[in-house]
Amino acid sequence: MLVTLEGLDGSGKTTVWEALHDVYPDAVFTREPTDSPYGEAVYRSIEDDDADPLAELFTFVADHADHLSRVVRPALADGDLVVSDRYVDSRCAYQGASLEGVVDRPVEYVRGVHQPFTVQPDLTIYLDVDPETAVDRSGATNKFEQFQYLSAVSENYDRLQEWMPERFVRVDATQSPEAVLDEVEHVIEAVVEAGGRRAAGYDPLDTGEGEREDYQGVGDGLGEGVRDPDA
Numbered sequence: 001m002l003v004t005l006e007g008l009d010g011s012g013k014t015t016v017w018e019a020l021h022d023v024y025p026d027a028v029f030t031r032e033p034t035d036s037p038y039g040e041a042v043y044r045s046i047e048d049d050d051a052d053p054l055a056e057l058f059t060f061v062a063d064h065a066d067h068l069s070r071v072v073r074p075a076l077a078d079g080d081l082v083v084s085d086r087y088v089d090s091r092c093a094y095q096g097a098s099l100e101g102v103v104d105r106p107v108e109y110v111r112g113v114h115q116p117f118t119v120q121p122d123l124t125i126y127l128d129v130d131p132e133t134a135v136d137r138s139g140a141t142n143k144f145e146q147f148q149y150l151s152a153v154s155e156n157y158d159r160l161q162e163w164m165p166e167r168f169v170r171v172d173a174t175q176s177p178e179a180v181l182d183e184v185e186h187v188i189e190a191v192v193e194a195g196g197r198r199a200a201g202y203d204p205l206d207t208g209e210g211e212r213e214d215y216q217g218v219g220d221g222l223g224e225g226v227r228d229p230d231a
């Protein structure tokens with residue numbers, strides 16, 4: 001089962017992710033950006049205020065593809081619980097904001113880039129903080145941690161949750177760290193007990209295409225000019 005943690009910078013995701021190590025000692029804990037050479041390229045790009053936004057997107061996507069083949073798919077094939085600190089939704093929300101004005105319907109475009117090859121999470125926990133709190137807590141140390149940018153990122157996360165309500169659970173991350181962790185534990189426990197999305201075993205090659213009809217009415221996740229592989 002794949003659980004992802006999402007949220008703005010300063011939402012406390014990483015603290016929750018670290019605390020969950022004690023709760024699920026047998027789980028595989030992982031994160032994006034990774035610490036692979038692709039992840040290192042991503043961190044260089046994050047520090048570069050003039051990075052080309054499309055080049056940056058595909059650097060993140062390369063890191064994701066490597067993360068899937070090296071960590072996520074093998075762990076899911078072994079039946080492990082995988083908990084990832086950030087995943088595809090971070091790209092949809094953050095690069096969706098960076099690509100505003102560069103491509104049409106950027107959030108859909110970024111989803112469409114991932115759709116043919118990614119593994120859909122069973123559960124995504126969104127640690128909800130307003131952009132102002134996010135900027136205060138993160139200290140605005142890089143180009144992504146600025147108020148206007150994080151406001152756009154926050155709106156993109158809202159849209160993703162509207163499109164896929166069955167996957168997202170929103171947790172108020174302005175509560176005390178203990179209360180946030182309690183709530184997160186409770187949510188994960190409930191989904192683990194229910195056997196994740198598919199009680200009869202997880203197919204790591206599943207790209208979530210089967211759920212597409214759930215998203216009808218909100219577009220197919222494919223940006224203009226991107227060929228629909230099902231068409």
Ligand code: TYD
Pocket residue numbers: 008009010013014032033046060085086087088090091092094095144145
């Ligand atoms: P991360 O190391 O998770 O930072 P933090 O622990 O502060 O949340 O991510 C680094 C930055 O990269 C963060 O500002 C969010 C951004 N990011 C993207 O823009 N797109 C992505 O796909 C990912 C995974 C992260």
